Amino acid sequence: MRPSPHRSNLHPRAEEPEFGDWRANLPRPEEAEHFTPHDLPARMRPAQTDAKKLGCISRLLRLVVGTCVLLPLNAIIIYALIRHIGSSSAGMEDVRFWLRTPIWFSILGILSFTAIALMGVARRTNLYLYVLGHELTHAVAILICRGKIKKIHVSSTHGGYVLTNKSNIFIALAPYFIPFWMLVWMLMIWGMHQLSPLTYYLPIFYFGFGFWWAYHLYWTTCSIIQERQPDLFDNGLFFSLMIIVLLNFIILASILMMFGLITPGGYMDCLVECYHRII
Numbered sequence: 001m002r003p004s005p006h007r008s009n010l011h012p013r014a015e016e017p018e019f020g021d022w023r024a025n026l027p028r029p030e031e032a033e034h035f036t037p038h039d040l041p042a043r044m045r046p047a048q049t050d051a052k053k054l055g056c057i058s059r060l061l062r063l064v065v066g067t068c069v070l071l072p073l074n075a076i077i078i079y080a081l082i083r084h085i086g087s088s089s090a091g092m093e094d095v096r097f098w099l100r101t102p103i104w105f106s107i108l109g110i111l112s113f114t115a116i117a118l119m120g121v122a123r124r125t126n127l128y129l130y131v132l133g134h135e136l137t138h139a140v141a142i143l144i145c146r147g148k149i150k151k152i153h154v155s156s157t158h159g160g161y162v163l164t165n166k167s168n169i170f171i172a173l174a175p176y177f178i179p180f181w182m183l184v185w186m187l188m189i190w191g192m193h194q195l196s197p198l199t200y201y202l203p204i205f206y207f208g209f210g211f212w213w214a215y216h217l218y219w220t221t222c223s224i225i226q227e228r229q230p231d232l233f234d235n236g237l238f239f240s241l242m243i244i245v246l247l248n249f250i251i252l253a254s255i256l257m258m259f260g261l262i263t264p265g266g267y268m269d270c271l272v273e274c275y276h277r278i279i
Contacts, residue, residue: 062239070242076278077249080270084262087270102259105203109210117218128154130219133180135160141174142166172231173240176224177247179216182209213255217248 116122132154139149139162147166154160164171185208192198198205223229224241232240256262 059236062236066236066239066242070239070246072278074242074245074249076271076274077246077253079278080267080274081249081253081256081262083274084267084270085256087266101202102206103261105206106210106213106259109207109212110214112207113211113214113218117214126215126219129181130215130223131155131160134175134223135162137175137178137180138162138164138171141171145171147171167234169235169240169243172235173243176220176231176240176244177251179213179251182212182216185209185212220244220248 116126135152135154139152142149142162142164145166145168147164150163150165152160152162186205189198189201189205189208192201224232224244253262253267257264257267
């Protein structure tokens with residue numbers, strides 16, 4: 001895969017990525033309906049330039065918040081999670097614990113996707129699904145924030161973008177901590193369960209759960225490392241990364257609670273203990 005020679009007028013600091021996101025927060029989005037980002041007319045550029053100048057103070061504040069608040073908070077959450085899992089290791093030594101349906105089949109799902117990713121099987125298809133899920137997550141976040149969607153474009157070679165009249169931190173970062181396809185899988189299984197009990201199909205549910213969770217982590221990590229994502233730079237790179245790490249670990253802790261690997265009370269005790277140790 002080679003990078004595109006085009007440069008975006010909206011984000012001149014980075015070349016158009018092979019996959020990723022282009023969101024145009026335009027004052028008159030109806031005029032951009034038939035344009036891709038690098039084809040936007042010059043009359044639409046001044047508003048973006050002004051917005052960038054006005055965001056300098058906000059970027060500085062976000063850097064301070066990311067360094068002084070989010071970084072210590074992430075350290076506490078991650079350290080407490082490791083300590084609590086370590087304190088529960090006695091039960092994990094029992095083979096029967098790992099052979100339980102939720103854990104065993106979730107691990108199989110994770111290992112299956114890992115093998116697919118390492119061997120590069122159907123990489124273009126997986127890439128297209130990631131970009132599609134990425135942009136649809138932006139779209140849902142925009143609708144939640146009562147914004148308007150003018151156009152959605154998805155491509156496995158030139159990335160995707162959403163033209164909208166609204167943008168904020170939640171809209172920009174939602175795809176990096178919301179596992180879109182995992183939620184779709186869970187909703188699909190839940191819908192099937194409403195029609196007919198899926199007691200005998202629980203292994204399939206947990207297998208898909210682990211598969212799509214690994215899918216989310218893999219492609220999210222690849223998109224952050226390999227591409228200069230406008231989503232991250234628009235809100236400050238360090239600040240954005242701290243929020244992404246924080247919310248992904250909160251979701252991970254919730255999953256571990258659901259599977260019985262940790263308990264809410266024990267984890268809260270570890271959080272308080274780690275807070276006093278670090279702070």
